[in-house]
Amino acid sequence: GAVVSQHPSWVICKSGTSVKIECRSLDFQATTMFWYRQFPKQSLMLMATSNEGSKATYEQGVEKDKFLINHASLTLSTLTVTSAHPEDSSFYICSASWAGQETQYFGPGTRLLVL
């Protein structure tokens, strides 16, 4: 149980384009989803927290207009990297949890390479 999927698993795009990443909870209703970014050999850095039906809460230093997050249903959250630049190249990982649950279950991640 508690399976989280992400799509796509990797993407290569040109600088200036937008990329959408989907995060789905497959066997539970995820009231909260989290988006992280992980650079090579570094830790997971929380970007934002999204609750179903509400606006996402962004961590300090994360541009909300650049990283658009939508959590329209209890099983799907999307992260859109707008006008991507090479410095946005990273491993983006989502996690999900349900109401009253502290444990976060992670998706497999999306590797983004911006040329």
Next chain:
Amino acid sequence: GENVEQHPSTLSVQEGDSAVIKCTYSDSASNYFPWYKQELGKRPQLIIDIRSNVGEKKDQRIAVTLNKTAKHFSLHITETQPEDSAVYFCAAAYGNNRLAFGKGNQVVVIP
């Protein structure tokens, strides 16, 4: 916010020996501490967690201890095997069930 420190950054052990990773946290209000294992290029996987109402938890070869007074917690892996080689992250929960992660520890089990 919460600040989690993790050390050592790398740890090499002989197969069959024990490995210990230590973490400290700053927010005394934190009450949930998970440990994740991440293999190269893969998702972090929860291996064990502990809540502040207990001091120790064990699951087969893995155990976690928590000292709330000192604000530190440790992961213990006994009888290490090559498949235990990975990066291990400790984390502490804070505000609205967010997790603050340590920097990670690369564990290498030498056959």
